[in-house]
Amino acid sequence: MCRGSAHRPHSCLPCTEMRAISVDVASRTCLSWAMTSSDGFSPTTYGESFADVYDHWYPDISDTAATVEFVNDMGPSQNVLEMGVGTGRLATPLQRVGHDVVGIDASLSMLHRATGRMVAAHMSQVPLRGGTFDTVLIATNTLFNLATESEQLACFAEARRVLRLGGRLVVEAFVPPEPDPQRDQLVTTRSIDVNRVVLVATIRNEEDQTITGQHIEITESGTRLRPWRIRFATTDQLDTMAAAHGFRLGDRHGDWDHSPFTSTSARHVSVWVAV
CATH class of the missing domain: 3.40.50.150 (Vaccinia Virus protein VP39)
Incomplete structure (x- = not known):
């Protein structure tokens, strides 16, 4: 419930x-x-x-x-x-x-x-x-x-x-967007401040039209993974x-x-x- x-x-x-x-x-x-x-x-x-x-x-x-x-x-x-x-x-x-x-x-x-x-x-x-x-x-x-x-x-x-x-x-x-093999696997920086950094790692699969990702939140106290997947x-x-x-x-x-x-x-x- x-x-x-x-x-x-x-x-x-x-x-x-x-x-x-x-x-x-x-x-x-x-x-x-x-x-x-x-x-x-x-x-x-x-x-x-x-x-x-x-x-x-x-x-x-x-x-x-x-x-x-x-x-x-x-x-x-x-x-x-x-x-x-x-x-x-x-x-x-x-x-x-x-x-x-x-x-x-x-x-x-x-x-x-x-x-x-x-x-x-x-x-x-x-x-x-x-x-x-x-x-x-x-x-x-x-x-x-x-x-x-x-x-x-x-x-x-x-x-x-x-x-x-x-x-x-x-x-x-x-x-x-149009397929781009150079962008099939990426790690980018979403944000940085004095207490944390958030990275975004993604893998794009054109065959099944999916993008699988993790927002990786890193702080002094540890790392938090925030997974997601979409089908475009x-x-x-x-x-x-x-x-x-x-x-x-x-x-x-x-x-x-x-x-x-x-x-x-x-x-x-x-x-x-x-x-």
Whole structure:
């Protein structure tokens, strides 16, 4: 079960408690995944690695105000499901402007830092009833945290299942750069201050479209490893996955400000419509 910390309230709800709110929970087990890879990576890896530093390290990872405005432009007072809600960086301001938001995340450590209606669940196993939401939001490369194609396909299927007809799936992700063998294995410096240094080691595998990394935090008291793995996909590949599960592409932008998506765009905000 998901329990709050002793010093602050929050509402990371188990399946049974979610039945009492406006979005009913299907008869599924919230924490039923068994998707740990042979080398130890799982759907919880990223969140458990970064929960204690996420808000401090990534306060400006994307434009929160622009994201909220983008969702608002699609309609007021929506039922919104944010997949990979994390610490609630987007869910909280969306709630403040009148949307009815439910968040899911595989990481209990992330959810313990969030407020609002949160469910511990995997993005490819959503324990919520079908046809419930107007919008499903997956921001900031979160879809790529599903590190296999089958998991990503399952996520599209679940998004379509919980959306009403005509609802929208909104995904923000980076555009994979062209392959460069010289950048397949890298060690870079993320930050240095008087008390710590943070290095980032990565290995990119073009065949399975993965990047496996470690943020290595070194301090006087020791070393902390923060592992992660993503599976990147091109916009064409995402469109194919979406179409296979009942979506058509509605819009694609270069950012949350509705800027045009071009051949030189570094990232995209894609909107698929449930058909």
